[in-house]
Amino acid sequence: METKKKILIAIIAIIIIAGCIVVGIKGFNVSLYLREHDTLQYTFEQKFNKDDIISIGNEVFGEKDFEVRTVEVFDDSVYIISETISEEEKQALLEKLSALYQESTDEETNTEQTAENVADTETNETINTDSETTSVVDELVEGTDYNVYHDSKIRLRDLLRPYILPTIISAIIIIVCMIIRYKILKSEKVIKNTLKVIGKSIILLLLLLSIVAILRIPVSTWILPGMMFFVLIYLVINFEMEIRRKDEKAD
Amino acid sequence: MGKKTLSKKLMAILLTLISIAIIVIAFVGIYMQQLNKLKNIVPDATYSSEIDGAIEYRLSVDNTEEEAEVYVDDEGNIRGEVANGNSTSSEDWENNTGFTIESQIIRQNSDDVLNAENYEKTKGIIEKRLDSMGATDYSIRLDDNTGYMVVELSENDDINYLYETAVCTTGKIEVIDYQTGVVLIDDSHIVSASVYPYSQDGITYTIYLNIEFDEEGAQILNDISTEYIAYTNDNGESVTDYVSITMDGSSIYTTYFGEEYTDSAISVPLGSNISDEDTLNAYIESAQSIATIINLEELPVIYTQDNTGYLIQSNIDDIALLVLKVVLIVLLILITIIFTIKYKLKGFLAGIFNAAFIGLLILILKVLGIVISISSIISIGLLIFINVLFIKKYLENLKNETEKSYLQTLKSFYSVIFPIIIVAFIYTMFSVNSSITGIGMTLFWGLLIEILFNTIISRYVLSNINKK
Incomplete structure (x- = not known):
């Protein structure tokens, strides 16, 4: 030969x-969707940008594999899927998702600040934003605003x-x-x-x-x-x- | 240049232009003014759930319980739920059933049925129902420990019908005493069910659901046919004692017997005086689904719905599909360039015809509404490969200027691609799900268009080029 x-x-x-x-x-x-996995479903009150969700996923999950799928006809709900979603990851996701369009709403209502007031204003805004974020997450109701599922494999x-x-x-x-x-x-x-x-x-x-x-x-x-x-x-x-x-x- | 040669050349040019038009229509579309907007009148492709997403239903094991009055026999078995107030007699209702009435807490699912084996069995029955009812594209996730189930159905199927019938219906069939609620014949005596339309005049039809009982069931049927009749009671009132055939507690037919019944089957009319074909087919389909449920046995575990059904998009979005389209176009261009380099003008035209063949296939798949899955897309790749092989063979034979170039090419080609032809036919016959049908239909239409396109267009143009 x-x-x-x-x-x-x-x-x-x-x-x-x-x-x-x-x-x-x-x-x-x-593939992740066919495997056993955890799913966090989050409902926005408006249409969202999938890329924003993917960015949040990258921040929270890091190297861990995850998927984002749009849910529903009006594109106002999202599935974030990963093999496991720990309690910390869940809280981090909820915080960032709830803040996602909250920040843009705040920016629209902000008035112009003078240069001398910017530093103080920023500090105040950060404190205010933090407390708003925490209170927004606390206000989220599982079953209405979000759901967490553990899905078996197909x-x-x-x-x-x-x-x-x-x-x-x-x-x-x-x-x-x-x-x-x-x-x-x-x-x-x-x-x-x-x-x-x-x-x-x-x-x-x-x-x-x-x-x-x-x-x-x-x-x-x-x-x-x-x-x-x-x-x-x-x-x-x-x-x-x-x-x-x-x-x-x-x- | 002779007249004949000129007309052949003009014909060749026309066929080439037609091919270019097909390419433009297939990959760009035909845009027409509709309501002040330009709209593509070429139908959109129908995609499978892998690409277009699926409707997701979440179901959990029903652990609810309710208090109900039931009949209990001497051995403690429940013999039906009390349903007084259904009598046609004005006499006060008395419990003459021979069973005691007890108030019991009835659980939807008793503890002994809640195990992995029954969850699996339930899933298996739902799958068989979906297959029988023509679901082309579905998946089911099952947690063996909790019984939690997620069912995904394709938007291309009749979701409401499939979900309500195949998934939500437990399928418990009983013949009960309409007056009291006592179960006379339970589903353990049912052997099979079938559907037949009947017409006396050939114009209007009645759809019958035929339920066949076993020997014991037939005997009970015979007994109750002598008891559930119209009669005059001691007060001189005309009274009718009815029996009811129920599915999951809801009556599908209530009747009484005019004479002693000796048959082992009962025919339940589910629709009568139907003359319209569409209505007839709808009734037959509905009756057939009931027959399927009866034949496949009831679900061991009862589920409750957790959501109303969400559309879950796939992760193949419009951009991914656009990229796929661009890759296809680039591939076809590359093939044309390679053919042109090797075979000059004939190669260039062969490349055009190859692209037109694929364009025509895509148009036909869109127009016929054939569901396109990832497997169908791979099939298109396979068809490009074999068409390139065919064209290469033909161009080589033309180069050698053999007299029967085309027939030689055909003979040699089909002796080589017969495995693909076999797969196309077998997969077309097995229309069990959209992916299988997608592969079969894509290959079938692709092979058919290929032979026609190459015989009519490619052969004519390529063999007449440079002919004097």
Whole structure:
């Protein structure tokens, strides 16, 4: 076997083994929304800017993964989703969310200050803002102004279940058609060629899944159709190469 | 240049212009003045809940309890809720049921049903109901410890119908004594239910829900058919004793028997004198959903709704979709550039036709309202790949100036892409959810448009270029 081919096989084998280890230890990186998570729902009294919420999320959660989703038709409610939301994080979020449009309302009602009064005014404003913020958070009512939920995961198997039967049936029919195709093309080793293609398809699937696991690519509903399409592309390219080799031999 | 060649060249130019028009319509749109505004008359795409968001219902286990007067037998089993005041007789109501009446605290869910197994069973039944009722796109989260459930339904489905019927309906079917409330036949004796429309004159229809009972249930039915009849009481009054078929405590049909009933099934009319086709279909659908609920058994756990249903947007916003559109356009431009470099004018035109084929597919998906999911978008990528493969093959065959270039290309091409054709057909047949249907329909229409487009347009133009 050529050296290049041996190196390629070795790399593929290492990636697949590493992928299996990663899956065994950590599993796939299922996307946050599908995983078990905490949700803070907050209702504004006006339309909000999603980017403002994302900024607040970055401040509170830091490096921790989180998502922001708009709720409702009038875009006045938001879901902030994270794997866990501690009590401190919840309080910090509520403070910042309640202050978010409160500050802009205060700015609109402020009158012009002279330069000498700015320092005093700022100090007073800070004290006033702090006390207003604290009192606003205290005034928030769980169940009305905000809600905190702990949501279970959506099982991947539930999402993938509709794909299983059509994929299996498609695979069986494709294999049968492959065998017929090799017979029509008068290939010498029909079963061997068919098994070779099936084997390479499976290795491709394992390789792709390993890459997804190692690189921690978020896994969602696209995983099964995505993998299937890669295999289909491989099959098409493989059959195309076989025809070219046959044509070249004939020439 | 001969007349024939000139007309062929003009035809080629026309077909090329048509292709360019298709590209513009598909990716830009057709804007017309409507109410002093420019509006794109090309319909918007219908997206799945992955892209467009979903309606979320939060349900918790119903732990409420209420005091109720019930009939209790000698073994302490509850045999129904007292419903006096329904008699057609003017005589004072007396408890002649043979059961004692007790005031009991009735919990919606007794403690023994509140376990992980029953929560899972409830979820499983709801899923089967949603599948039977045609829900194309849904997900359910379940907390095995508390039973807390979150159901997400797609806006593309009939949400109210699905939610009210599949999720909210417990499905407890009983035949009760209308006068007293005593349960005569409970759902443990029900074998199956089915729906059939009946017409005597071929113009107006009655929809029947047929409920089949087991042997014991059939015997009870036979017994009650001799008791629940119209008669004259001792006071000379005309009295009718009714039975009622209830679902979750609400009556769906009340009747009495004119003669002894020996059949093991009872036919419940759910709609009569229906002549309009749309109304008929609506009644059949409604009756079918009741039959489905009966056939799938009642929910072991009763839930209460925590919210009215919130629309939760996905995290794929308009900007993400715009980026996707731009990436697609850039990809098609790149393909055109690469073909042009390799095959000159023919390559340039082939690139245009490739883009037009994708544009036509997108237009058809929009017009037909086929739900587009992330999987459908990946399918479009797959179709671009195979069309590029086809065009490359055809251009190579044209280069070699073989006589039957197009037929050769077709034969070779379809012997290679048959796995994709198989997936397109199988996935189209399995219309179980919007993602599966989206993949199947996208591939099916893509392959169909591809063969037609390439046969009619690409082949004509590319084979007639440079012909003298």
